[in-house]
Amino acid sequence: MSLAISHLSKRFGRQWAVHDLNLEVPNGVILGLLGPNGAGKTTTMRMLTGYLPPTEGEAWVAGQRVDADSVAWKSNLGYLSERNPLPDDLYVREYLAYTGRLYRLKENRRCVDRALSLTGLSHMASRKIAVLSKGYRQRVGLAAALIHSPKVLILDEPTNGLDPNQIAEIREVIRTVGSETTVLLSTHIMQEVEALCDSVAIIHSGALVAQGTTAEVLASGSEEAVVVGFATPVDKSRIEALVPGCRVLAQPSGEWLLQGYGGTPDSRALLVRICSERQLPLSSIYARHSRLEEVFHALTAGNGQPVQKNS
Ligand SMILES: Nc1ncnc2c1ncn2[C@@H]1O[C@H](COP(=O)(O)OP(=O)(O)OP(=O)(O)O)[C@@H](O)[C@H]1O
Ligand SMILES: [Mg+2]
Structure with missing residues (x-):
C-alpha cells in the first residue's frame, strides 16, 4: 500500500476539520479527493505531508510512518500545495536544481532535466519564474514536487484557475506520472475525476462519505x-x-x-x-x-457544518 491513513483527525479549537479518516491507496493508483469548500481536503493533505501534526491518528507513505521528527519518509513524497508558492527571482532550472539539492539527489542535473521534460518545461528552463504564466507556474510546482521521483504525489487542486488548454496539459502530465506513481489529488472539477482518476474519495465536513473505484462510487449514489x-x-x-x-x-x-x-x-x-x-x-x-456530479450533490447536500465534538 503506497498511502495508508488510519483514524486521521485534526481539530482546530472545538472544530474537527478532519474526523476519523481512513483510506488506503494502492501503488500506481490516481485517487481523486472530492469535497465541498471547507470539507477538509487541504487539512488532510497537510497532515499527510507533515506540515500539520494530526490531533489523532496516523498515516504511512510507502510503508513509512509520517512523523514530524524524522525525514526518511519525505524522500517518498512529493507535494504541490494549494497556493504553490514559488521564488519569483529564481530561474526555472535554478529553482529545480535547488529543490533537488534539498533532497540530496546524486544526479541532480539528470533529475532536473527529467522533471523539466515530464512537465513540458524544457523550453522555459532559463526563464525567470516571475515572468511565467499561471499554467507554467503550476508546471514548475509540479516539476519541483516530482524532482526526486517520489512514490506518492499529493496535489492540492493542481488545475485550479487554469484555462481549458492548460488544464488538459496538466492532466496529461499527471496521467503520465500517475502510471508509475500513486497520486492523491483534490479537485472541484468532476470531469477531472472521471477523466483522470482510478478511485474516488468524497469527504464532507471532515468525514469520508464515499470511497471506491470511480465506477463503484458512480454506481452507488444515484x-x-x-x-x-x-x-x-x-x-x-x-x-x-x-x-x-x-x-x-x-x-x-x-x-x-x-x-x-x-x-x-x-x-x-x-x-x-x-x-x-x-x-x-x-x-x-x-x-x-449517473454522473459523478449528481452523486457528489447527493452525498454532500446540507450545510456542511464541520463536526463539533467536546473533548
Ligand atoms: N489553520 C486553521 N485554523 C483554524 N481552522 C482551520 C485552519 N485550517 C483550516 N481550518 C478549517 O478547517 C476546515 C477545513 O478546511 P480545508 O482548508 O481543509 O478545506 P478544503 O476541503 O481544502 O476546502 P477548499 O475546497 O475550500 O480548499 C474549514 O472549516 C477551515 O476553516
Ligand atoms: Mg483546500
Missing part, C-alpha cells in the same frame, strides 16, 4: 433511471400511468427521463413490451448513466 423517446407525441400523464411510482421528466432532447425505473436490460425489455401493447411505440430507450 437512482436508477431510463430515458425513452416515443415515435409519436405522448402526454406526460400517459407515461406516468405506464410506470407508476416513477418520476417522469421531460428532457431537452424531446425524450423522457423515467427516474426510479430499473436500468437493467430485462426491465427495459418489459417497458418496450408494455409500450407496444398500448400502441405507444418507442423510438429510443437507454439506461441513463
